[in-house]
Amino acid sequence: MTPEKPILEFNNVKFSYEPNLPEVIHNLTFSLPAGSITVIVGASGSGKSTVLRLAIGLDTATSGTVTRTARTRMIFQSGALLPWATAVENVCVGFTGEHIAEPEQKKRALAALKELGIDHLANAYPRALSGGQRQRVGIARALVSEPELLLLDEPFSALDVQTADTLSQELLNIHAKRTKTMFMVSHSIEDAVVLADTILVFRDGVIAHTVEVELPRPRKRDDVHVLALVTKIKALLPGE
Amino acid sequence: MKRHRINYYSHRGRRAHPSSVIFHLGTLILPIGLVFLAGFAAFGFVIAPADIAADATRLAGALGLSLLRLFGAYVLALIIGIPLGLLAESNKHVESALLPVFDVLESMPVLAFFPVIILFFLRSGWLEGAALFIIFFSMVWNIAFSTVGGLKVIPQDVKAIGKVFGFTPLGRLFKITLPALFPPLVTGSILSLADGWNVLIVAEALHAYAPVNSGTGDLFGIGSILVNASTTGNTTELLTAMGLLVVVIAVINLFVWQPLLAKAEQFKFE
Numbered sequence: 001m002t003p004e005k006p007i008l009e010f011n012n013v014k015f016s017y018e019p020n021l022p023e024v025i026h027n028l029t030f031s032l033p034a035g036s037i038t039v040i041v042g043a044s045g046s047g048k049s050t051v052l053r054l055a056i057g058l059d060t061a062t063s064g065t066v067t068r069t070a071r072t073r074m075i076f077q078s079g080a081l082l083p084w085a086t087a088v089e090n091v092c093v094g095f096t097g098e099h100i101a102e103p104e105q106k107k108r109a110l111a112a113l114k115e116l117g118i119d120h121l122a123n124a125y126p127r128a129l130s131g132g133q134r135q136r137v138g139i140a141r142a143l144v145s146e147p148e149l150l151l152l153d154e155p156f157s158a159l160d161v162q163t164a165d166t167l168s169q170e171l172l173n174i175h176a177k178r179t180k181t182m183f184m185v186s187h188s189i190e191d192a193v194v195l196a197d198t199i200l201v202f203r204d205g206v207i208a209h210t211v212e213v214e215l216p217r218p219r220k221r222d223d224v225h226v227l228a229l230v231t232k233i234k235a236l237l238p239g240e
Numbered sequence: 241m242k243r244h245r246i247n248y249y250s251h252r253g254r255r256a257h258p259s260s261v262i263f264h265l266g267t268l269i270l271p272i273g274l275v276f277l278a279g280f281a282a283f284g285f286v287i288a289p290a291d292i293a294a295d296a297t298r299l300a301g302a303l304g305l306s307l308l309r310l311f312g313a314y315v316l317a318l319i320i321g322i323p324l325g326l327l328a329e330s331n332k333h334v335e336s337a338l339l340p341v342f343d344v345l346e347s348m349p350v351l352a353f354f355p356v357i358i359l360f361f362l363r364s365g366w367l368e369g370a371a372l373f374i375i376f377f378s379m380v381w382n383i384a385f386s387t388v389g390g391l392k393v394i395p396q397d398v399k400a401i402g403k404v405f406g407f408t409p410l411g412r413l414f415k416i417t418l419p420a421l422f423p424p425l426v427t428g429s430i431l432s433l434a435d436g437w438n439v440l441i442v443a444e445a446l447h448a449y450a451p452v453n454s455g456t457g458d459l460f461g462i463g464s465i466l467v468n469a470s471t472t473g474n475t476t477e478l479l480t481a482m483g484l485l486v487v488v489i490a491v492i493n494l495f496v497w498q499p500l501l502a503k504a505e506q507f508k509f510e
Contacts, residue, residue: 058400074404080397084419084507093415097406127510141405153397 005069006031007149007181008055013064015050023062024050026205034070034148037175037182039192042202043238048185051202052151055183070148070181073141077154079134081126087113087137088122094144112140116170132163136170143174152184156191164188165221168195172217189230189237194219201236209236299465299477299484306444306461307488309368310436313375317432321380322421325387339388346381350374351442354449358456371443371459378439379432386428390421395509423504430497437489441466 008031015025024047032038042048053059054066056074073094081090091109092102100108113119116136126134135155142150152171156164168191175182186192192199193213201209211233219226328338354374361370398420402412442448444463450456458464462481469478 053400056400056404058403072404074400076397076400078395078397080395080401082398082401082416082419083509084422093401093405096411125506127506 005034007034007068007070008032008072008183009065009067010051010054011065011067013054013061013066015047015054015059015062024205025054025061028064028206030200030207030210032149032181032183034181035179036197037184037195038198038200039184039186039196040200040202040207041186041189041192041233041237044187046202047205048202049153052153052183052185056151068149071145072149072151073143073145073147074151074153075135075138075142075155077157079126079131079138081134081137081141083126086123086125087118087129087133090126090137091140091144094141098145109140109144112144113137115143115174116140130163131159132167135159135167139167139171139174143178143180146178147180149181149183152182154185154187157187161221164191165194169218171195189233190221190226193226193229193233194221199233201233203236203238211236299462299481302460302465302481303462303484303488305459306440306463309371309375309443309459309461310433310440313372313379313436314429314432316372316376317379317383318425318429320376321383321428322387322425324380324384325391326417328384328388329391335388342381342384346385350377350439351449354442355451358446358450362450362456367446367456368459370446371440374443375436375439378435382428382432382435383425386424386431387421390424391417393424393509394420398509419507420509422507426497426500426504429500433492437485 010028010030013025013028014023015028016023028051040048040051050059052074054061055068056072057066081087082093085093088106088109091112092105094109095105110119110122113122113136116139118133118136118140121129121133121137126137129137135158138155155171156167159167171182172195174180182195184192184195193215196213199211199213200207201211203209211229213229215223215225215229221227324338324342328335328342351374354370357373358367358370361367361373394417398416401407402416407415440461441463444459444461445467446456446458446464448467458468462485466478466481466485469475469481
């Protein structure tokens with residue numbers, strides 16, 4: 001049996017922001033198997049968000065290759081909603097480039113909002129929504145066109161712990177129902193351990209450690225095994 | 241019953257209204273009152289209603305023409321200023337080359353070059369163009385700098401949406417960039433129009449700037465009426481024209497800028 005082709009593959013990727021600036025990513029090589037949840041953790045400013053930007057094509061590798069074989073969407077730290085558009089209109093942005101009639105788009109966008117429990121806010125503008133509600137709209141926008149790969153750039157960092165817990169559970173439900181491949185960047189080791197199948201510890205522009213998380217789901221932040229793994233991973237990070 | 245808080249919007253931000261109707265009327269009545277008071281203080285009389293009636297049609301026509309000039313120059317300033325701002329922000333190298341040029345051009349006292357501009361348009365046989373150009377030139381930099389400033393405050397994540405969700409360049413322009421530029425462009429437009437009004441007053445009184453023997457007459461408009469009324473000592477016409485100007489500016493503020501500023505709140509990033 002031939003192994004399944006990775007959904008995202010970095011091969012000897014190097015990156016610097018300017019030709020005369022030092023490299024922030026050196027010879028990065030890894031791949032994501034389909035259906036997995038991988039979280040990349042690292043210190044602030046270590047370049048972990050750059051890995052996501054390279055994965056989606058917002059930045060281009062100085063050398064090496066980034067190969068994506070799947071339709072990809074991204075969930076942003078701030079939600080990145082358009083303030084002049086209602087929640088449902090923001091979700092419809094996810095259909096850009098697809099030939100789907102407007103009423104059908106709206107119907108599917110409302111269904112996506114309903115799945116996340118915020119269909120009653122369909123006609124609200126982002127400024128009227130809480131941080132968690134905005135992030136849910138961002139998730140609905142990313143999911144609505146049924147991508148195979150979801151990139152998540154610190155999606156819980158602006159949220160309180162309770163909302164972050166609820167949202168991470170919702171993401172796990174989505175993963176279980178639709179078998180999406182998820183690749184998330186997080187500075188929170190706790191979030192990483194609760195969600196991930198694999199944790200990549202990013203340090204000095206390379207993946208310094210790969211940690212397979214074999215704890216059963218659902219995982220709770222205060223579970224003793226979760227806490228032990230969090231402590232172990234923190235020890236792998238600089239300054240921890 | 242839900243109570244609505246009434247806000248007053250200015251290009252400096254939103255403020256709570258102390259009251260509603262009275263304050264709205266105040267923005268109209270107070271400036272007109274000041275004109276009348278100034279007239280009384282300076283000349284010891286207020287304008288005779290009969291004179292106003294006699295001049296009303298002429299002044300209204302002049303004001304209409306002036307507004308057309310102003311609007312034409314403003315549309316030109318938008319057409320040129322927005323692409324200039326977009327170009328300046330297209331990459332760092334272009335920005336470092338263009339912004340100093342914009343700075344110099346914005347600081348240029350355009351009225352100093354007005355005689356040359358008049359001569360140029362006189363030779364082309366289109367004197368109206370001289371006024372339009374000089375009003376446009378006083379407006380375009382506000383629009384260009386508003387565009388540059390507006391582009392700088394679009395969050396990186398929002399800029400990234402265009403690429404992540406596969407917008408075409410035109411789709412990105414019309415669905416993300418231009419809506420995001422709406423608030424700075426409204427404030428830039430208010431400042432542009434203010435500069436435009438200032439320059440309009442002199443731009444229509446061509447005789448003051450045109451070289452002697454060029455045979456240049458004034459352009460009919462509220463600006464030339466104000467300048468000529470002032471030089472000939474026609475106080476009634478001067479005060480009537482000033483009052484009319486204030487009314488029009490206040491009406492534009494109430495019925496154009498106030499709704500646009502209120503709408504712009506919805507387009508702002510938090």
